[in-house]
Amino acid sequence: MHRTGELYGQFQTLDQQKESATLGMWVFLVTEVLFFGGMFLTYTINRHAFFTAFGIGSNTLDIQLGTTNTIVLIMSSFTMAMAVWSAQVGKKKLVPLFLILTLALGCVFLGIKAVEYNQKFEHHLVPGRNFDMAYRSSHPAPGDDAKEIALEKREVEEAFAADPDTNAHAQLYFSLYFAMTGLHALHMIIGAGLLIWLINASLRGRFTPQYNTPVEVIGLYWHFVDIVWIYLFPLFYLIDRHR
Amino acid sequence: MPEHSEHIVSPKVYVTIFLALIIGTSLTTWAAFQNFGPFNIVIAVGIATTKATLVVLYFMHARYSSKRTKLVIVCALFWLAIMLALTLSDYQTRGRDQSRFAPPAQSSFSA
Numbered sequence: 334m335h336r337t338g339e340l341y342g343q344f345q346t347l348d349q350q351k352e353s354a355t356l357g358m359w360v361f362l363v364t365e366v367l368f369f370g371g372m373f374l375t376y377t378i379n380r381h382a383f384f385t386a387f388g389i390g391s392n393t394l395d396i397q398l399g400t401t402n403t404i405v406l407i408m409s410s411f412t413m414a415m416a417v418w419s420a421q422v423g424k425k426k427l428v429p430l431f432l433i434l435t436l437a438l439g440c441v442f443l444g445i446k447a448v449e450y451n452q453k454f455e456h457h458l459v460p461g462r463n464f465d466m467a468y469r470s471s472h473p474a475p476g477d478d479a480k481e482i483a484l485e486k487r488e489v490e491e492a493f494a495a496d497p498d499t500n501a502h503a504q505l506y507f508s509l510y511f512a513m514t515g516l517h518a519l520h521m522i523i524g525a526g527l528l529i530w531l532i533n534a535s536l537r538g539r540f541t542p543q544y545n546t547p548v549e550v551i552g553l554y555w556h557f558v559d560i561v562w563i564y565l566f567p568l569f570y571l572i573d574r575h576r
Numbered sequence: 577m578p579e580h581s582e583h584i585v586s587p588k589v590y591v592t593i594f595l596a597l598i599i600g601t602s603l604t605t606w607a608a609f610q611n612f613g614p615f616n617i618v619i620a621v622g623i624a625t626t627k628a629t630l631v632v633l634y635f636m637h638a639r640y641s642s643k644r645t646k647l648v649i650v651c652a653l654f655w656l657a658i659m660l661a662l663t664l665s666d667y668q669t670r671g672r673d674q675s676r677f678a679p680p681a682q683s684s685f686s687a
Contacts, residue, residue: 348582351582352642352644352645355641355645356642356644356645356648359645359648359649360648362652363648363649363651363652363655366652366653366655366656367652367655367656367659370656370659370660371659374659374660374663374664377660377664378663378664378667381667396605400601400605403601404598404601407594407597407598407601408594410594410597410631410635411590411591411593411594411635413635414585414590414634414635415587415590418584418585418586418587418590421582421584422584549637552635552636553636556631556632556635556636557636559631559635560628560631560632563624563627563628563631564621564624564628566601566604566624567604567608567620567621567623567624568620568621570608571604571605571608571620572608572616572617572620574608574609575608575609575610575611575612575616
């Protein structure tokens with residue numbers, strides 16, 4: 334393609350080129366909003382229909398890990414924003430530094446998520462044959478907090494007394510939990526791949542105050558993924574904690 | 577279009593927004609443990625929306641974007657609102673007993 338410096342032939346100015354790219358990214362993000370929006374809608378309808386089962390399901394999630402992950406992701410959004418700033422003001426050495434920090438925080442997030450998923454397998458909370466809401470409170474591990482286990486046991490017993498199909502309905506909660514956090518994690522993994530490419534290019538001094546569109550555009554994507562988590566966190570971890 | 581219309585957001589603004597997001601996270605976690613009755617979910621979604629708005633406006637530079645970009649962002653919210661409002665109003669007007677939408681009870685599910 335014909336290119337003069339950083340300006341591709343079909344554009345008249347660098348500003349126009351950059352606005353086209355960011356506008357394109359925003360159009361993609363609109364489709365993402367509706368994509369995730371559909372899942373949040375499914376969640377809302379089922380949460381309403383199976384209120385108790387969703388509540389006890391939510392209370393099995395580890396709130397410390399969830400809160401930590403929220404803060405980690407917000408920090409990664411901040412470092413991403415700083416990477417964009419560094420590129421805009423021409424601090425070429427800071428760009429890869431902030432991008433590497435962003436990638437590292439993204440990996441911490443995914444690591445914590447993996448720990449959480451593993452817990453769900455151990456507690457028989459993955460939808461399927463072995464799913465059992467009552468498993469964990471009746472098979473406590475040595476390290477578990479006895480008071481919390483007793484609370485969970487009582488909660489689960491009450492839920493089963495009120496609704497014998499609690500296991501079926503709680504599976505809906507966990508199906509949505511894995512589908513939505515899994516899809517979010519997939520976006521994070523794609524984001525991490527994009528960051529690796531950005532780090533590579535920034536180490537070669539590719540981004541300047543005149544041309545930093547890729548940093549800006551991937552930044553938009555990364556912040557969007559952060560926003561999805563900002564909604565996932567309260568809706569999955571915090572809905573029934575006031576007991 | 578004016579040359580170099582790009583607005584550079586300063587690190588000071590980014591730090592402020594970052595701190596606001598951390599405060600929002602603490603606040604929503606704290607609020608979740610209080611009993612506000614039916615308002616718990618309203619507070620949770622309210623704080624999340626405030627946080628999301630800050631991210632869009634400052635981290636994603638929407639506040640400093642062209643009118644065209646702003647229109648695209650508003651479109652996303654508008655279409656999302658249509659999807660949520662019409663589907664939820666449909667479900668809300670189908671009567672109280674929504675358990676009939678549940679999958680049939682299977683003996684294999686019960687412990």
